[in-house]
């Protein structure tokens with residue numbers, strides 16, 4: 001058996017590969033010692049590590065392991081997943097929407113980090129809590145799916161009320177910019193959380209497509225656990241990428257790119 005671990009800011013992504021079969025699971029990064037204990041009780045010593053907390057794990061393992069730079073590992077894992085899922089892209093931007101968001105350009109073989117922003121999964125959880133009081137991730141994301149952004153986000157068409165706007169009227173003009181015009185409305189936690197998904201998704205997409213344009217590619221690939229149980233975020237990102245004239249790709253198990261990639265990098269020789 002081979003085990004790949006990507007220990008990030010919020011979640012530890014674990015991929016176990018046995019006889020070509022993959023098993024994917026996550027543990028909270030707060031439970032690092034539980035994962036270390038589990039690893040130390042495995043008969044398998046083919047363990048590869050990546051992510052911000054990889055070194056911390058490596059130091060406490062009672063057998064040798066290999067560690068890889070997370071950007072190279074996620075690029076490698078994504079390369080594998082893209083091909084398996086039938087996407088043969090010669091080049092692309094990939095946005096890893098984790099606790100924070102990291103953006104990379106890939107020519108299909110190697111990656112270059114081209115940017116990063118603080119809007120991402122951590123913002124969804126933190127701002128989401130401030131607006132709703134919900135700490136549980138599943139409850140937070142479930143609630144958001146039912147929300148309506150109409151009275152919270154100001155659209156271009158709200159500004160150009162009786163005239164033809166120079167850009168599509170459905171574009172967001174100001175995230176949360178409609179709130180003060182709608183003080184008489186009853187805004188639910190679901191509505192507020194839907195707007196959190198809106199601002200995070202739109203900021204991530206704007207950055208990603210700007211980098212795609214700069215890098216002369218039309219392909220934008222989205223990965224990261226922030227899309228877990230969150231079809232709304234995925235819809236915001238996909239629709240907005242298309243609206244701006246680029247091609248979005250959402251990859252199944254994309255959040256495990258780093259963990260999977262570390263296994264491939266560790267078994268290259």
Ligand code: ADP
Nearest residue numbers: 008009010011098099121122137224225226228
């Ligand atoms: P990192 O490597 O920084 O931990 P991830 O790609 O794992 O990044 O994404 C972390 C984000 O995923 C969190 O900020 C949160 O928005 C989301 N998430 C998905 N599933 C969970 C979960 N079970 N518990 C907490 N956050 C989760």
